[in-house]
Amino acid sequence: MLETAPTNSAVLAAYRERTPGSAELTKQARAVLPSGIAHDSRHLLPYGVFIERAEGSRKWDVDGNLYVDYFGGHGALLLGHNHPAVMQAAAEAMAKGTHFGANHPLEVRWAELVQAMIPSAERVRFTSSGTEATHLAVRVARAHSGKRKILRFKTHFHGWHDHMTTGYSSHFDGSPTPGVLKEVADGVVLAAPTIEAFRHALETDDDIAAVLVEPTGSSFGMVPLKRDFLQALREMTAARGVILLFDEVISGFRVSPGGAQAAFGITPDLTTLAKIVAGGLPGGAVAGRKDIMDRLDFFAAEQEGFEKIDHPGTFNGNPVSAAAGIAALDVIRTTDACERANAYAAKLRDALNGVLAERKVAWAVYGAFSDFHIFTNPGALAVDPRAFDPHALPYDVLKSKPMDLTHKLRLAMLAGGVDISGWPGGLTSAAHDEADLALTVDAFDKALHLLRQDGEV
Numbered sequence: 001m002l003e004t005a006p007t008n009s010a011v012l013a014a015y016r017e018r019t020p021g022s023a024e025l026t027k028q029a030r031a032v033l034p035s036g037i038a039h040d041s042r043h044l045l046p047y048g049v050f051i052e053r054a055e056g057s058r059k060w061d062v063d064g065n066l067y068v069d070y071f072g073g074h075g076a077l078l079l080g081h082n083h084p085a086v087m088q089a090a091a092e093a094m095a096k097g098t099h100f101g102a103n104h105p106l107e108v109r110w111a112e113l114v115q116a117m118i119p120s121a122e123r124v125r126f127t128s129s130g131t132e133a134t135h136l137a138v139r140v141a142r143a144h145s146g147k148r149k150i151l152r153f154k155t156h157f158h159g160w161h162d163h164m165t166t167g168y169s170s171h172f173d174g175s176p177t178p179g180v181l182k183e184v185a186d187g188v189v190l191a192a193p194t195i196e197a198f199r200h201a202l203e204t205d206d207d208i209a210a211v212l213v214e215p216t217g218s219s220f221g222m223v224p225l226k227r228d229f230l231q232a233l234r235e236m237t238a239a240r241g242v243i244l245l246f247d248e249v250i251s252g253f254r255v256s257p258g259g260a261q262a263a264f265g266i267t268p269d270l271t272t273l274a275k276i277v278a279g280g281l282p283g284g285a286v287a288g289r290k291d292i293m294d295r296l297d298f299f300a301a302e303q304e305g306f307e308k309i310d311h312p313g314t315f316n317g318n319p320v321s322a323a324a325g326i327a328a329l330d331v332i333r334t335t336d337a338c339e340r341a342n343a344y345a346a347k348l349r350d351a352l353n354g355v356l357a358e359r360k361v362a363w364a365v366y367g368a369f370s371d372f373h374i375f376t377n378p379g380a381l382a383v384d385p386r387a388f389d390p391h392a393l394p395y396d397v398l399k400s401k402p403m404d405l406t407h408k409l410r411l412a413m414l415a416g417g418v419d420i421s422g423w424p425g426g427l428t429s430a431a432h433d434e435a436d437l438a439l440t441v442d443a444f445d446k447a448l449h450l451l452r453q454d455g456e457v
Helices: 010-018 022-027 082-097 106-116 130-145 195-202 229-240 259-264 290-298 298-304 319-334 337-361 403-415 434-453
Strands: 051-055 058-059 068-069 123-127 149-153 188-191 206-212 241-248 270-274 284-288 365-368 371-375 425-427
Touching: 010 022, 010 403, 010 434, 068 434, 082 319, 106 123, 106 206, 106 319, 123 130, 123 290, 123 298, 130 149, 130 206, 130 241, 130 270, 130 284, 130 290, 149 195, 188 195, 195 229, 206 229, 229 241, 241 259, 259 270, 284 290, 290 298, 319 337, 337 365, 337 371, 337 434, 403 434
Parallel strands: 149 188, 149 206, 206 241, 241 270
Antiparallel strands: 051 058, 058 068, 123 284, 270 284, 365 371, 371 425
8 A cells, every 4th residue: 555655656755745744734633533534535645635725726735835626625616716706705694693593585595596597496405415415305205205215326426324325435235334224225226327227126126216316427427427318217217206316416506507407408306416506615405396395394294294304404504605605606607607617627638638648548538517537447458548438338447446546646646736536537617727727737747757657557
């Protein structure tokens, strides 16, 4: 492992020389935080960077190093860091109070914007995170349908609550992960992300309440889905009275102002949202058909004689998050922010593939919308970066990530002033510009050189 890798690694030497402050903070962090981190995706060997501030498309660490940022607040920052309209709205709201313990006007405007932008949003209920949103959506779907099981696709991520832990990065046989009851895991049906697997699962089990899917594909398109796949899901679920649930926690307001469902022209029954919906602050939402969302409605429960689903939550519809969310959504609704992020990503993917072709590295950079994924080709396939088709490869091949190589790639990019995610890849924003593109291409070229020195490519 890189933790104990020999010191003659060119990648590690370049990274350690640049980040002594982060190394020291890691020692302190590991004394108080498990692994020294607050989120699993921040796990990096030998250690990750500690960031002090950010602005636009960039951020700076405790050692003063600048990074072009493709982590993007885990996908929350389509507009980049510290967008002036969002910051002003949040500051004004905070000055009035961070929590009223009561209804407030901002939550109404926030919900109205979600309803106006997301095609499926006849009603909206706010949560504090994306995980809370998928948890609530599952409960609502089961209550409405009277059925017990949720169908999910292997490698699709929907948060960390008990119903979502199997089949994402492990336990593809459906067995429970540590701390999860077998009875809960048994309520989840896992299918490969193919029409054939989905049809078989649906036809052989009549106890499925809902189908949950990332509409752009696993990990925001690392294993991409075609529109035809989503259309087939829509038709088959409608025919069987099964609820179709789009998890748009990442894709919502990013693929387009109306999310993936607007871009693909396919309307689900329920939608989960987070990240961008709250303008980069904590917040999430479940949106969907009124008759399904009525399971949360006091008046509908009394009128129709069913037991209402209880849904408290201390920070549901928090006024500061609401203000930030309103400002962000208004910018996205009235400008070309989504188009700019998408266009930059396309240009970046093309430029990085140019570097791979020039360096004769049989990897590929691919994606759609405002993302990029780096396929490191662990199976040594015959890959042409200029003509790579991810749809031609099985999902488990696209998801293969040699951990040591992935960590080294991230370290090499950080040493060159670029922060990518552990996919490996990243998300672009409307704030990225030509200067960021040039820095990123240069960092990628240098990273490949360092990796070649280490015998990795």
